[in-house]
Amino acid sequence: MTFEITILGSSSATPIYQRHPTAQVLNIHERFFLVDCGEGTLIQMNRYRIKFHRINQIFISHLHGDHYLGLMGLLSTMHLQGRTVPLHIYAPFELQEIVDIQLKYSQTSLRYELVFHPVNSSSSKKIYEDEDVEVHTIILNHRIPCTGFLFSEKQKLRKLIKEKLYEYNIPVTAYHDLKMGKDYTTPEGKIISNNELTDDPRIPRSYAFCSDTLYNEHIIPQIRKIDLLYHEATFMNDKLERAAETFHTTAAQAAAIAVKAEVKRLIIGHFSARYKNLYPLLDEAKAVFENTTLAIEGDRFMIE
Numbered sequence: 343m344t345f346e347i348t349i350l351g352s353s354s355a356t357p358i359y360q361r362h363p364t365a366q367v368l369n370i371h372e373r374f375f376l377v378d379c380g381e382g383t384l385i386q387m388n389r390y391r392i393k394f395h396r397i398n399q400i401f402i403s404h405l406h407g408d409h410y411l412g413l414m415g416l417l418s419t420m421h422l423q424g425r426t427v428p429l430h431i432y433a434p435f436e437l438q439e440i441v442d443i444q445l446k447y448s449q450t451s452l453r454y455e456l457v458f459h460p461v462n463s464s465s466s467k468k469i470y471e472d473e474d475v476e477v478h479t480i481i482l483n484h485r486i487p488c489t490g491f492l493f494s495e496k497q498k499l500r501k502l503i504k505e506k507l508y509e510y511n512i513p514v515t516a517y518h519d520l521k522m523g524k525d526y527t528t529p530e531g532k533i534i535s536n537n538e539l540t541d542d543p544r545i546p547r548s549y550a551f552c553s554d555t556l557y558n559e560h561i562i563p564q565i566r567k568i569d570l571l572y573h574e575a576t577f578m579n580d581k582l583e584r585a586a587e588t589f590h591t592t593a594a595q596a597a598a599i600a601v602k603a604e605v606k607r608l609i610i611g612h613f614s615a616r617y618k619n620l621y622p623l624l625d626e627a628k629a630v631f632e633n634t635t636l637a638i639e640g641d642r643f644m645i646e
């Protein structure tokens with residue numbers, strides 16, 4: 343079962359040095375989720391062979407342009423290419439007005455249904471759920487309302503061991519209880535322990551997307567021990583004041599969050615245009631949390 347993140351954009355406000363503003367695509371069990379949609383996202387999807395028509399859910403963290411200005415182009419191309427499947431957008435409620443006014447003045451009536459799900463930025467909520475995945479908001483501290491997103495697989499039921507079921511001649515009617523972890527009692531009253539008949543399910547995997555935010559320890563309980571954390575690192579620690587003024591984080595601070603939350607792995611991104619070479623940011627983060635990687639466009643991160 344796939345759980346993969348593709349980086350489409352890793353720049354902050356200014357696209358520069360061939361870096362584009364924020365966008366990522368998640369493939370979880372062959373469902374494709376777009377997270378933020380900075381300028382050029384569609385071009386980046388084409389470049390990295392992401393089939394954009396397979397995206398049915400888009401999550402937008404906040405309404406600074408570097409996180410959503412690519413959306414209109416994507417919506418419009420989906421329309422022109424004949425999309426009919428509904429598209430769900432999870433975003434601050436004002437985004438609907440921004441999209442509607444552009445559709446109105448271009449006299450466009452989309453061929454597909456656009457379903458807006460307004461996201462509340464004052465408390466964490468579950469905003470999406472299907473049979474395999476849940477998405478919760480993460481409340482960030484930025485100049486305007488901003489949320490991150492926690493993608494987590496659901497806890498699965500125990501896995502039946504077919505050969506054992508045949509060996510003990512277990513009826514199909516007992517399967518559900520076995521998956522729930524119960525022992526099996528034969529008609530003669532003999533108890534067969536659940537461990538003999540089932541295996542442990544896969545441990546649920548999780549990924550958190552946190553951009554943009556001031557250093558914010560309030561997010562730690564929610565991201566504790568997750569497999570992979572993406573955290574913005576707009577600046578280095580020598581620009582700590584600038585980071586605070588603009589409600590952003592430094593590389594060392596992002597790494598400190600990773601340490602305190604005991605995550606397994608950290609990706610840093612949302613780099614300021616002042617850094618052409620990103621390795622000093624990586625070094626700064628690694629000095630605090632070794633298992634850190636730069637968000638480089640086109641890179642894919644698998645969670646095994």
Ligand SMILES: [Zn+2]
Nearest residue numbers: 354406408554
């Ligand atoms: Zn930004």
Ligand SMILES: [Zn+2]
Nearest residue numbers: 404406484554
């Ligand atoms: Zn921002």
